[in-house]
Amino acid sequence: MSEGTKSRLPLDGIRVLDVATFLAGPFCATIFSEFGADVIKIEHPEFADPMRNIGMKAESGDSLTWLSEARNKRTATLNLGKPEGAELFRQLVRQADVVVENFRPGTMERWGLGYKDLASVKSDIVMIRITAYGQEGPYKDRPGFARIGHAFSGLTYLAGEAGRPPVIPGSTSLGDYITGLYGAIGALMALRHRDRTGEGQFVDAALYESTFRLLDELAPAYAKFGVVRKRMGADTATIVPHSHYQCGDDEWVALACSSDKIFEKLAHTMGRPDLVAPGTYETMRARLDNREFINGVVGEWIGRQTRDELMATCLRDEIPCGPVNSIADIFADPHFAARGSLLTIQDPDAGEIVVPAVLPRLSKTPGRVSHLGRRHGANTADVYGELLGLTAEKLAKLKSRGVI
Structure with a gap:
């Protein structure tokens, strides 16, 4: 679907609050935005999503990663760590369907914003919780990024040439993207359950588990025969050539x-x-x-x-x-061109930017990219005015107190 197409999309009417940071959680929320959901990206008033500074920067000052992966979202600021900020967030949750977060387990609870807290505000809320090791288990409090998830899952052990050090398995962010996909799948199933029963739930997605799930026969081969697959370079363990x-x-x-x-x-x-x-x-x-x-x-x-x-x-x-x-x-390559796999978007600040197209491709309701990642807090006044009815005077007071 080209930019500007107005036909109704599958997730029109769904509102997502994205309070996650680089990269799995935000990517998960972006998938929703590409298919019609109103995704509100909430960042700390002072400490913006680090994704804005990862990689090469465009003329706008934001990174190309941010422009691509924060596309279609409205951006607003809010300090969740302040009681007044947490209360504003709970008010936003009353008008939302999905919340995406990727803080360490217990962080949202300390702010009074854990799943039980949010469910008491809106019983059918769906919460996507993305962490390195999951919401439970002895390692749940450990910090981690995709690189750590790759290593812990067993993927890194397989990447590289025989007898040589393990290497990056493709992309340092592969596990982020995989986990973001699983988070979106889980939330869509949870929304389906909600529509049938009226019940919300949370989705527990761990970087290591999402990556581990993709390792074909690795687990059954070890459990059945004690096989520990080694690094094989470009080769595949089960097929030759x-x-x-x-x-x-x-x-x-x-x-x-x-x-x-x-x-x-x-x-x-x-x-x-x-x-x-x-x-x-x-x-x-x-x-x-x-x-x-x-x-x-x-x-x-x-x-x-x-x-x-x-x-x-x-x-x-x-x-x-x-x-x-x-x-x-x-x-x-003409095939990439023929299928529109690369989208050229004109950004008012960054100029012409080329990004990967929306996936998956739907025959009747394909997704779209309406705009790239916006500036820090670009839609703050719109979001709080539209959803919570806050006046310009109230917003100014909140800003002076570091809440937004």
Whole structure:
């Protein structure tokens, strides 16, 4: 849906109060905003969300991360740690459906804003609580970010080359995005329950658990057979050949032979039908037992071709293969362009900014980006005037006392 489209979105009428900070909680709230929810981003009057300062900055003074990930939200300030601020927040909750927070367990309770406190104000409120280790357990009070979640979950242990130090698994913020997605899924299910029963509830989302959930057979393989998977670089533990290979022009591709049938196609394409003769490497088990040999044969064949040549050959024979793209490759790729995967937004302060498109894609009610992340407290007067009826004089007094 292009900017400015006015058709009704799935979450129109839902109001979300986002009191979380960098990055899982705010991303969770952004998902709601992209599909029509009125998301109010609440920041401390003095200490804004650190996401405003993470990474490269635009002309507006805010970071590109903020502009992208705080899109569609209204921004207001409020000091939750002050009793007067906490009371204002409770008043906002009466007119909200969802609250998103990612403070350490007990912080909201100290302010009188825990789930039980908010439920006493609005019984059907849904609260998303995102932390490193969850709301209970011996480690619940430990601080943590996505990098810590990656490490504790077991993901980092798997990332890197065999015999070398573990590395960053893709993005340092991967666990934040994954947990934000789980938080949004949980809240949508909680809202469905609320609509049927009138009951609210809270969603307990932990960075480490969200990441751990994605680690395929890691848990059952250890429980059943005592297998501790090691770092394997670009390879996959359960499939061969299924890796990254360097072409003759120094470009890289990803090749995925996830079945015996696909490997049979690849063997014939390489001119090596002997690799799938009976009793050789026609089964996945045989290829797993001879990983180094198979990777060597495939890598040597790929290394004799440019990436374009290889892609043409693999596409012709329906062998799953794709380029290992840089961001420059992505901006030049016609498929990204055709699907509108990159959105160009004009920001009044930052100018032209390109951001990832809204996901998931819905056929009848697709989401939208109406604006990028706004300045600190840009909508404070609007929010408190519209929702709580506070006058300009009252707002000025609250500001003088450091409440907003």
